[in-house]
Amino acid sequence: METGSKHEESQPKEESQPEESQHDESENDESENFESETDESEDEEIGECKYCLKVGDHHTELCSYIDEVPENAIVGESCVVTCLVCGCFFRDSRCANCGITLGHALFKDCLICGKRGEHMEFECPELEPNPDFSFDPYGRSFMVDNRP
Structure with a gap:
């Protein structure tokens, strides 16, 4: 009888493990989606630099053209x-x-x-x-x- 009860106890644990792993996978998917959305939103927030016209590289306030413009460089209007x-x-x-x-x-x-x-x-x-x-x-x- 002890063997049967141990087997029954182990079955619920086995069943709960797949549920937990499925739950963990869905959390990982959600966190990956959130991270990719965050990366995209950061690019959208940066936008185009008013000085050098680069998109998604840096904020306008941090542009190196404020200190020195390279020779023959194109600047914004x-x-x-x-x-x-x-x-x-x-x-x-x-x-x-x-x-x-x-x-x-x-x-x-x-x-x-x-x-x-x-x-x-x-x-x-x-x-x-x-x-x-x-x-x-x-x-x-x-x-x-x-x-x-």
């Missing part, structure tokens, strides 16, 4: 490149003033109208044109016309 030596704007892939290719990206920020990423202050549509004053943003020079 919402930023400009300025010279690390003299501070002038780049024209094409060089400084418009000194011709050096060392520059860093700046996000366009207009303090006149408050728009970000659209234009700089000297390009602001709310700025009233003044025929007696001209400004060259690339060379950082300006001219004043003195009229009597």
